[in-house]
Amino acid sequence: MRLAGTERLAVPHGALWSVLGDPERLAEALPHVDDLVRLEDGGFEATIRPALALGEVPFRTVWRRDGGVAGETLSFAVEGRSEEYLLELHADLRLTGGDDGATTLAWNVDCGFTGTMRAVGQRVLPAIVRHQVQLVLAAATRQASAATEGGGP
């Protein structure tokens, strides 16, 4: 399942990049995420609990950076598992700073599930994945705005 979108976020490119590149900061603001552990290879483990019609389904996920150009693109390869479900996800983010201080973020997600979730995906998962992406970007924007206003990192 491939999904893509472009968002214009009212925060500076550098501030947004620093949040998206720091999963611990990002996770603090994210709903449905807990148990985040940074791995030695730069990746991280997290349990995410997307709320589906079947109830919250906790996925234990491992996120690894998969290429990218500093300041421009971020790529993640994600493997997740939850009981009888497996998740494979590849996400690409491209950030472009604008003259007005805002940032344009283009994203691509290639997401594959197994089990019942695969069936649910026929109609429902695109909306759920899009919703999750919106939550991530909203949280990142909040974090980046707070950092900019407070002079933080």
Place this chain on the structure above:
Amino acid sequence: MSTPRHLDTWTPPAAAARWTGLELPRKEDLRLLKGQGTYADDLWMHRMGYVHFVRSPHPHARILDVDTSRAERVPGVYATLTGDEVRRLSDRYTQLAPEPGGRVKDYCLAVDKVRFAGEPVAAVLAESRELARDAGALVEVDYEPLPFVLDAVDGAERGRPQVHTEVGSNVGWHGVFDFGDVDWAVKAADHVVRIPHLHFHRFTSAPLECNAALVHWDPGTGNIELQSNNQMPQFAAMLIAPALGVRTDQLKFKAQDIGGAFGIKLTTYTYLTALALLSRKANRPAKWTEYRSEHLAASAHGNERTFRDIEVPVMADGEILGYRAAAYDDVGAFMRYEPLGAAIWSQVMPGCYRFKHMRVDYRSVFTNKCPVGPNRGYSRLQHLWLVERIVDLVADELGFDPVELRRRNYVPADAFPYTTPNGCVYDSGDYHRMLDRALELIDYDGARELQRDAHGTGKRIGIGIGSTLDSGTNNFGQARIVNKHLPFSGNGEAAICKLDLYGEINVALGTVPQGQSHETTTAQVIADALGVTPDEVLVQPGHDSARNSYTGFSGTYASQFAVTGIGAALGAAERLRADIVRVAACVLECPDEEIVLVRGTASVEGDEDRALTFAEISNLVYANIGALPPDVADTVTLNHRYVYRPPFEVPDWKSKAGNLALTYASQVHACVVEVDEQTGQVRILDYAAVDECGTPINPQIVEGQVHGAAAHGVAAALQETLEYDERGQLLNATFWDYKVLTAPDTPMFKTDNLPCPSPFTPTGSKGMGEGGGAPLHSICGALQDALRGTGAVVTDTHNPPERVWRLLRTPPEARVHGVESVSRKPAP
């Protein structure tokens, strides 16, 4: 082939029909419509826990490790169960298949490997359903994914990944059914029509109630109480008892109301075994209610079947001599009830037609998909669809009128009882009359006019016919066709009929009703036999193996209740009647022959003042026995068990010939569809279902069954399909994506019933209700008719708008269906 054996007609004393044949309201509805039914999920036991199954995400993988420790540490978790424990605590199930399919090792949980996405790998028993599910998420399973196979034709090839390496290939069973001389027919025919490929898709009957059970292994008695909606407990008992190493009489099965089963609830013995093991381990009852997604992904699917290399010899006048074909039946990851389906279809080998020369090269093939199970019309509707497609494609290819071609080839009414080339005896029928009636109901001439008028409007009109059979009351000797060593033959059903203490008539059936109105129809027949009203007959609801009598074949399946269940109840009632008459004749001092049973009394014919009520007779036998002479008191019980036994012989396993079913209900459906050329959307404009099932016991119930079977067929033809993606993942395991037929999707069925009483059954009735998939045939035929002139060929049972749209859009030169004919004479 061997010479077909004919049956002797068996006609027991006919009941004086007063209630039989009336449209009485269903007794069951008094409780069901008030929400007072008791289903498996309504059950509760003290200290019970709830079970959640952890399932495989892979279609094929080696299990490297199962770690349940995190789950077991959760407060409220009572026990877990893994495949390794199952291997230690139970034996693998007996396989019905001979070599090589019989080598399969099938347990209640996956052992060493998983073989389809959704297969249970571990189970958790906890204090609530939700906690069991949460704890299930903590079970760690390490897998090593393996290559897999998803297509039966591909999987049958050498060198493909093997679902069970011990089998040596993916072909679990192979046999050739060869009757007449089809090679001669192909040489002698004026035309030979070749059809390279036809595909019957996967779907399910989607019962409203998913599987559910409450199982308690009593540590004190060793008895295992299994309250569930399993529809054939004795079959389950024969598999569970050896697997658990217990006696069959330790297994106490119980069910009251079941919300539909359709055959799909026949193979739930694996889950019942797992619940029993969990119950023993935790020393508490274990309850499980299946989620819909589990049901669709992992309970049982209907058989998917691919037909290849079909050749049909046809004479210039339209006589179809027969056919030959290869059949690849996709049985999924385990055989379970298979390969019985490899023989059952041959009950209807020529369909409704006088075909004389037939050969089917049949393979049951393992794939990494959900195992199949009997599904309404089990195995026969797949084959009947082939036969009906043959007739329609012959008509299309050679330019015959599909209606006239059917009339030319139907078995005529005066040929019954009709013996087919493989020795089956069709008991009665009148297919020509049924076809005429179906065409009348849809106004065939008007529909043709509508078709002409639609030309050029962007809509196409098609008219289709499905003529089909619902063979009922199996001869289990057909199991020997697939495995000559299986010690099964004949059939039998048991019932108990008794007078209780105050003269109440009480019947307990061996069957397990799932909505077929057994309480109502049995009461109607017994009321006639004993001279009372149906309200005075209490038919015990559901099934309780400790209370009801049964045989190894007991259960509700294969369209047989009206023959076997009713036959057993009627036989028991006749014996009870003889007891009543004997007591009354003794007390009233008259010959037995002068006693008549009227309005709950036994009286002397012509002298109603000399009478005993049934209550008085019960009093004499149960509480006043000293008042009866010893020769009467010692022989009268007022409590009788009877086993109805249809007159079957053992089929010949070598030639695969024999009488495989007792009754042949028939259906002729006709429909008119409209196809939108822009979207491929198919709309049913008119639908007629003409049914024949012998003497109807309750016509309203028959009509209800006709509606249900027709709705299931329409659903499968246009909406319902179980589709796997290229990774072996089921794409539609919820009702969001498995689009069940709802009332707005269902056409208004015009129905009629044209009875041809069976000469072989106690009441003249035939089993019915499964239907032979007639809507699949009629809708495919109507689509073919609507697509006439485009060169498109309908090769699949399932035709959603997208497929129809592609059929309309594919240019003639790009079509790959390859239907062609070789003619030695000009086509008509």
